[in-house]
Amino acid sequence: MADAPPAAPLRLSTVILPVRRWSQGGRQVWERAEELGFHTAYTYDHLSWRSFRDQAWFGAIPTLTAAAAVTDRLRLGTMVTSPNFRHPVTLAKELITLDDVADGRVTLGIGAGGSGFDATALGHDAWTPRERADRFAEFVPLLDRLLTEGGPGGVSFTGDFYSARDVRNIPGCVQRPRLPFAVAATGPRGMRLAARHGQAWVTTGDPATADASPKEAMDGLARQVDRLAGACAEAGREPGAIGKVLLTGFTPHRPLESLDAFVDLAGRVRELGFTEMLVHWPIPDSVFAADQDLFERIATEGLAQLTA
Numbered sequence: 001m002a003d004a005p006p007a008a009p010l011r012l013s014t015v016i017l018p019v020r021r022w023s024q025g026g027r028q029v030w031e032r033a034e035e036l037g038f039h040t041a042y043t044y045d046h047l048s049w050r051s052f053r054d055q056a057w058f059g060a061i062p063t064l065t066a067a068a069a070v071t072d073r074l075r076l077g078t079m080v081t082s083p084n085f086r087h088p089v090t091l092a093k094e095l096i097t098l099d100d101v102a103d104g105r106v107t108l109g110i111g112a113g114g115s116g117f118d119a120t121a122l123g124h125d126a127w128t129p130r131e132r133a134d135r136f137a138e139f140v141p142l143l144d145r146l147l148t149e150g151g152p153g154g155v156s157f158t159g160d161f162y163s164a165r166d167v168r169n170i171p172g173c174v175q176r177p178r179l180p181f182a183v184a185a186t187g188p189r190g191m192r193l194a195a196r197h198g199q200a201w202v203t204t205g206d207p208a209t210a211d212a213s214p215k216e217a218m219d220g221l222a223r224q225v226d227r228l229a230g231a232c233a234e235a236g237r238e239p240g241a242i243g244k245v246l247l248t249g250f251t252p253h254r255p256l257e258s259l260d261a262f263v264d265l266a267g268r269v270r271e272l273g274f275t276e277m278l279v280h281w282p283i284p285d286s287v288f289a290a291d292q293d294l295f296e297r298i299a300t301e302g303l304a305q306l307t308a
Contacts, residue, residue: 082113111184200243
Protein backbone atom coordinates (compact mmCIF):
# COMPACT_ATOMS: atom_id res chain seq x y z
CA MET A 1 0.00 0.00 0.00
CA ALA A 2 1.34 3.42 -0.93
CA ASP A 3 2.21 5.82 1.84
CA ALA A 4 -0.35 8.54 2.57
CA PRO A 5 0.62 11.95 1.20
CA PRO A 6 2.29 14.22 3.74
CA ALA A 7 0.04 16.63 5.59
CA ALA A 8 0.00 20.17 4.22
CA PRO A 9 2.05 22.75 6.13
CA LEU A 10 0.03 24.47 8.85
CA ARG A 11 0.36 28.18 9.58
CA LEU A 12 -0.56 29.79 12.89
CA SER A 13 -2.38 33.11 12.92
CA THR A 14 -4.16 35.18 15.55
CA VAL A 15 -7.31 37.27 15.89
CA ILE A 16 -6.84 40.58 17.71
CA LEU A 17 -10.16 42.08 18.70
CA PRO A 18 -10.28 45.89 18.21
CA VAL A 19 -10.93 46.68 21.88
CA ARG A 20 -7.80 48.66 22.86
CA ARG A 21 -7.11 52.33 22.34
CA TRP A 22 -4.17 52.66 19.97
CA SER A 23 -2.26 54.79 22.46
CA GLN A 24 -3.03 52.46 25.37
CA GLY A 25 -1.70 49.11 24.24
CA GLY A 26 -3.40 48.73 20.87
CA ARG A 27 -0.30 49.43 18.82
CA GLN A 28 1.89 47.23 20.99
CA VAL A 29 -0.33 44.16 20.51
CA TRP A 30 0.03 44.28 16.70
CA GLU A 31 3.76 44.85 16.96
CA ARG A 32 4.05 41.92 19.36
CA ALA A 33 2.07 39.68 16.99
CA GLU A 34 4.73 40.30 14.36
CA GLU A 35 7.54 39.68 16.84
CA LEU A 36 6.01 36.33 17.83
CA GLY A 37 6.02 35.19 14.22
CA PHE A 38 2.29 34.81 13.53
CA HIS A 39 1.54 34.36 9.85
CA THR A 40 -1.45 36.72 9.86
CA ALA A 41 -3.18 38.89 12.45
CA TYR A 42 -6.88 39.34 11.77
CA THR A 43 -9.50 41.47 13.45
CA TYR A 44 -13.30 41.17 13.59
CA ASP A 45 -15.14 43.48 11.21
CA HIS A 46 -18.18 44.29 13.33
CA LEU A 47 -19.78 47.44 14.67
CA SER A 48 -19.89 45.69 18.05
CA TRP A 49 -19.83 42.05 19.07
CA ARG A 50 -21.53 39.89 21.66
CA SER A 51 -20.28 40.42 25.23
CA PHE A 52 -18.23 43.47 24.11
CA ARG A 53 -21.38 45.37 23.19
CA ASP A 54 -20.98 47.98 25.95
CA GLN A 55 -17.19 48.17 25.84
CA ALA A 56 -14.65 49.90 23.61
CA TRP A 57 -14.76 48.59 20.05
CA PHE A 58 -12.99 50.22 17.09
CA GLY A 59 -13.41 49.95 13.32
CA ALA A 60 -11.64 47.12 11.52
CA ILE A 61 -10.32 48.89 8.41
CA PRO A 62 -8.82 51.89 10.27
CA THR A 63 -7.31 49.51 12.83
CA LEU A 64 -5.71 47.38 10.12
CA THR A 65 -4.42 50.49 8.36
CA ALA A 66 -2.75 51.62 11.57
CA ALA A 67 -1.35 48.11 12.09
CA ALA A 68 0.03 48.13 8.55
CA ALA A 69 1.98 51.28 9.36
CA VAL A 70 3.77 49.74 12.37
CA THR A 71 4.52 46.27 10.96
CA ASP A 72 6.59 45.03 8.04
CA ARG A 73 6.14 41.26 7.62
CA LEU A 74 2.87 40.37 9.35
CA ARG A 75 -0.08 39.73 7.06
CA LEU A 76 -3.29 41.49 8.09
CA GLY A 77 -6.94 40.66 7.55
CA THR A 78 -10.60 40.80 8.49
CA MET A 79 -12.32 37.83 10.12
CA VAL A 80 -14.85 38.37 8.71
CA THR A 81 -16.34 41.22 6.71
CA SER A 82 -20.01 40.79 5.78
CA PRO A 83 -22.82 42.51 3.86
CA ASN A 84 -24.56 43.33 7.16
CA PHE A 85 -23.24 46.90 6.99
CA ARG A 86 -20.86 46.87 4.01
CA HIS A 87 -21.47 47.73 0.36
CA PRO A 88 -19.16 46.28 -2.31
CA VAL A 89 -18.43 49.66 -3.94
CA THR A 90 -17.25 51.48 -0.82
CA LEU A 91 -15.58 48.37 0.60
CA ALA A 92 -13.52 47.89 -2.56
CA LYS A 93 -12.12 51.41 -2.31
CA GLU A 94 -11.15 50.90 1.33
CA LEU A 95 -9.52 47.57 0.54
CA ILE A 96 -7.30 48.84 -2.27
CA THR A 97 -6.19 51.65 0.04
CA LEU A 98 -5.44 49.26 2.88
CA ASP A 99 -3.57 46.90 0.55
CA ASP A 100 -1.51 49.85 -0.68
CA VAL A 101 -0.58 50.99 2.83
CA ALA A 102 0.28 47.40 3.79
CA ASP A 103 2.26 46.88 0.57
CA GLY A 104 0.31 43.79 -0.36
CA ARG A 105 -0.09 42.10 3.04
CA VAL A 106 -3.89 42.01 3.28
CA THR A 107 -6.35 39.11 3.20
CA LEU A 108 -10.09 39.73 3.15
CA GLY A 109 -11.96 37.30 5.36
CA ILE A 110 -15.56 37.53 4.18
CA GLY A 111 -18.81 35.85 5.20
CA ALA A 112 -22.57 36.14 4.88
CA GLY A 113 -22.96 37.71 8.34
CA GLY A 114 -25.17 36.75 11.23
CA SER A 115 -28.06 38.03 13.30
CA GLY A 116 -26.04 39.99 15.86
CA PHE A 117 -25.91 43.73 16.49
CA ASP A 118 -24.62 44.50 12.99
CA ALA A 119 -27.75 43.01 11.46
CA THR A 120 -30.05 45.86 12.55
CA ALA A 121 -27.64 48.76 13.15
CA LEU A 122 -28.57 50.45 9.87
CA GLY A 123 -32.24 50.50 10.82
CA HIS A 124 -33.62 47.53 8.91
CA ASP A 125 -34.89 44.23 10.27
CA ALA A 126 -32.43 41.38 10.47
CA TRP A 127 -32.32 39.34 7.28
CA THR A 128 -33.26 35.69 7.37
CA PRO A 129 -30.53 33.10 6.70
CA ARG A 130 -31.80 32.75 3.13
CA GLU A 131 -31.78 36.52 2.59
CA ARG A 132 -28.22 36.69 3.92
CA ALA A 133 -27.19 33.89 1.56
CA ASP A 134 -28.89 35.63 -1.39
CA ARG A 135 -27.08 38.89 -0.69
CA PHE A 136 -23.76 37.16 -0.14
CA ALA A 137 -24.10 35.37 -3.49
CA GLU A 138 -24.33 38.78 -5.17
CA PHE A 139 -21.88 40.60 -2.92
CA VAL A 140 -18.84 38.37 -3.46
CA PRO A 141 -18.79 38.27 -7.29
CA LEU A 142 -19.38 42.03 -7.50
CA LEU A 143 -16.59 42.74 -5.03
CA ASP A 144 -14.33 40.43 -7.04
CA ARG A 145 -15.08 42.42 -10.21
CA LEU A 146 -14.59 45.78 -8.50
CA LEU A 147 -11.14 44.76 -7.30
CA THR A 148 -10.00 43.17 -10.57
CA GLU A 149 -11.77 45.15 -13.31
CA GLY A 150 -11.96 48.62 -11.78
CA GLY A 151 -9.54 50.24 -14.22
CA PRO A 152 -10.23 53.01 -16.76
CA GLY A 153 -13.14 51.03 -18.23
CA GLY A 154 -14.94 50.99 -14.88
CA VAL A 155 -17.41 48.46 -13.50
CA SER A 156 -21.18 48.70 -13.83
CA PHE A 157 -23.67 46.23 -12.40
CA THR A 158 -27.34 46.13 -11.46
CA GLY A 159 -28.46 43.28 -9.22
CA ASP A 160 -31.28 42.46 -6.87
CA PHE A 161 -29.44 43.95 -3.88
CA TYR A 162 -26.38 45.88 -5.07
CA SER A 163 -25.59 48.21 -7.94
CA ALA A 164 -22.46 49.87 -9.26
CA ARG A 165 -22.28 52.51 -11.97
CA ASP A 166 -19.04 53.17 -13.84
CA VAL A 167 -16.93 52.53 -10.73
CA ARG A 168 -13.15 52.90 -11.01
CA ASN A 169 -10.62 51.58 -8.51
CA ILE A 170 -7.33 52.81 -9.87
CA PRO A 171 -4.58 51.68 -9.36
CA GLY A 172 -6.12 48.49 -7.95
CA CYS A 173 -4.61 46.21 -5.34
CA VAL A 174 -0.88 45.77 -4.86
CA GLN A 175 -1.56 42.02 -4.92
CA ARG A 176 -2.59 40.90 -8.39
CA PRO A 177 -5.13 40.35 -9.70
CA ARG A 178 -6.52 41.34 -6.29
CA LEU A 179 -6.00 40.67 -2.59
CA PRO A 180 -6.98 37.12 -1.56
CA PHE A 181 -10.46 36.25 -0.31
CA ALA A 182 -10.90 33.84 2.62
CA VAL A 183 -14.57 32.91 2.34
CA ALA A 184 -16.35 31.73 5.50
CA ALA A 185 -18.99 29.13 4.66
CA THR A 186 -20.87 26.17 6.11
CA GLY A 187 -23.77 25.66 3.69
CA PRO A 188 -23.66 24.50 0.08
CA ARG A 189 -24.15 27.95 -1.47
CA GLY A 190 -21.35 29.44 0.59
CA MET A 191 -19.09 26.49 -0.19
CA ARG A 192 -19.66 27.08 -3.90
CA LEU A 193 -18.73 30.75 -3.51
CA ALA A 194 -15.57 29.75 -1.66
CA ALA A 195 -14.67 27.28 -4.42
CA ARG A 196 -15.22 29.86 -7.16
CA HIS A 197 -13.88 33.05 -5.63
CA GLY A 198 -11.83 32.15 -2.55
CA GLN A 199 -8.13 31.68 -2.16
CA ALA A 200 -9.09 30.14 1.19
CA TRP A 201 -12.15 28.78 2.99
CA VAL A 202 -12.89 29.59 6.65
CA THR A 203 -14.84 27.61 9.23
CA THR A 204 -15.48 27.77 12.97
CA GLY A 205 -16.64 24.15 12.86
CA ASP A 206 -19.80 22.37 11.82
CA PRO A 207 -22.75 24.17 13.51
CA ALA A 208 -24.39 20.79 14.07
CA THR A 209 -21.56 19.81 16.44
CA ALA A 210 -21.24 23.08 18.37
CA ASP A 211 -22.26 21.40 21.63
CA ALA A 212 -20.86 17.96 20.83
CA SER A 213 -17.82 16.09 22.08
CA PRO A 214 -14.35 16.95 20.73
CA LYS A 215 -14.39 13.78 18.60
CA GLU A 216 -17.80 14.58 17.13
CA ALA A 217 -16.65 18.13 16.40
CA MET A 218 -13.58 16.78 14.61
CA ASP A 219 -15.80 14.45 12.59
CA GLY A 220 -17.90 17.48 11.67
CA LEU A 221 -14.82 19.29 10.42
CA ALA A 222 -13.92 16.28 8.29
CA ARG A 223 -17.39 16.32 6.73
CA GLN A 224 -17.03 20.03 5.96
CA VAL A 225 -13.70 19.41 4.25
CA ASP A 226 -15.36 16.71 2.15
CA ARG A 227 -18.20 19.07 1.20
CA LEU A 228 -15.68 21.72 0.17
CA ALA A 229 -13.93 19.15 -2.02
CA GLY A 230 -17.26 18.47 -3.71
CA ALA A 231 -17.81 22.19 -4.32
CA CYS A 232 -14.30 22.47 -5.77
CA ALA A 233 -14.96 19.54 -8.11
CA GLU A 234 -18.18 21.22 -9.27
CA ALA A 235 -16.21 24.42 -9.97
CA GLY A 236 -13.46 22.52 -11.80
CA ARG A 237 -10.92 23.32 -9.15
CA GLU A 238 -8.49 21.10 -7.26
CA PRO A 239 -9.37 21.00 -3.52
CA GLY A 240 -5.70 21.44 -2.69
CA ALA A 241 -5.66 24.78 -4.51
CA ILE A 242 -7.77 26.45 -1.81
CA GLY A 243 -6.48 27.12 1.69
CA LYS A 244 -8.46 25.78 4.64
CA VAL A 245 -8.69 27.97 7.73
CA LEU A 246 -9.97 26.96 11.17
CA LEU A 247 -10.99 29.77 13.52
CA THR A 248 -10.74 28.16 16.96
CA GLY A 249 -12.77 29.04 20.02
CA PHE A 250 -16.14 27.83 18.79
CA THR A 251 -15.75 24.06 19.15
CA PRO A 252 -15.28 21.99 22.34
CA HIS A 253 -11.50 22.08 21.81
CA ARG A 254 -9.47 24.42 24.05
CA PRO A 255 -6.09 24.86 22.34
CA LEU A 256 -4.93 27.62 24.70
CA GLU A 257 -5.34 25.55 27.87
CA SER A 258 -1.88 24.00 27.48
CA LEU A 259 0.87 23.50 24.97
CA ASP A 260 -0.10 19.82 24.68
CA ALA A 261 -3.74 20.74 23.96
CA PHE A 262 -2.63 23.07 21.19
CA VAL A 263 -0.26 20.55 19.63
CA ASP A 264 -2.93 17.84 19.71
CA LEU A 265 -5.54 19.99 17.97
CA ALA A 266 -3.06 21.42 15.48
CA GLY A 267 -1.93 17.94 14.52
CA ARG A 268 -5.48 16.74 14.02
CA VAL A 269 -6.57 19.65 11.87
CA ARG A 270 -3.41 19.43 9.78
CA GLU A 271 -4.25 15.79 9.07
CA LEU A 272 -7.64 16.95 7.76
CA GLY A 273 -5.89 19.24 5.30
CA PHE A 274 -6.21 22.57 7.10
CA THR A 275 -3.51 25.05 6.17
CA GLU A 276 -4.10 27.78 8.75
CA MET A 277 -5.27 27.77 12.37
CA LEU A 278 -6.37 30.91 14.21
CA VAL A 279 -6.23 31.53 17.95
CA HIS A 280 -7.64 34.60 19.72
CA TRP A 281 -5.25 37.02 21.36
CA PRO A 282 -6.01 36.87 25.11
CA ILE A 283 -8.36 39.46 26.57
CA PRO A 284 -8.61 39.36 30.38
CA ASP A 285 -12.04 38.99 31.98
CA SER A 286 -13.68 37.89 28.75
CA VAL A 287 -14.57 34.74 26.82
CA PHE A 288 -11.07 35.03 25.35
CA ALA A 289 -9.21 35.09 28.65
CA ALA A 290 -6.01 33.01 28.55
CA ASP A 291 -2.57 33.01 30.11
CA GLN A 292 -0.47 35.47 28.09
CA ASP A 293 2.83 33.71 28.75
CA LEU A 294 1.41 30.37 27.65
CA PHE A 295 -0.14 32.00 24.59
CA GLU A 296 3.24 33.40 23.56
CA ARG A 297 4.90 30.05 24.15
CA ILE A 298 2.31 28.39 21.92
CA ALA A 299 2.98 31.04 19.26
CA THR A 300 6.73 30.43 19.25
CA GLU A 301 6.93 26.68 20.03
CA GLY A 302 3.60 25.08 19.18
CA LEU A 303 3.94 24.25 15.49
CA ALA A 304 7.54 23.15 15.92
CA GLN A 305 6.32 20.31 18.15
CA LEU A 306 4.17 18.76 15.43
CA THR A 307 5.70 15.63 14.01
CA ALA A 308 6.92 15.97 10.45
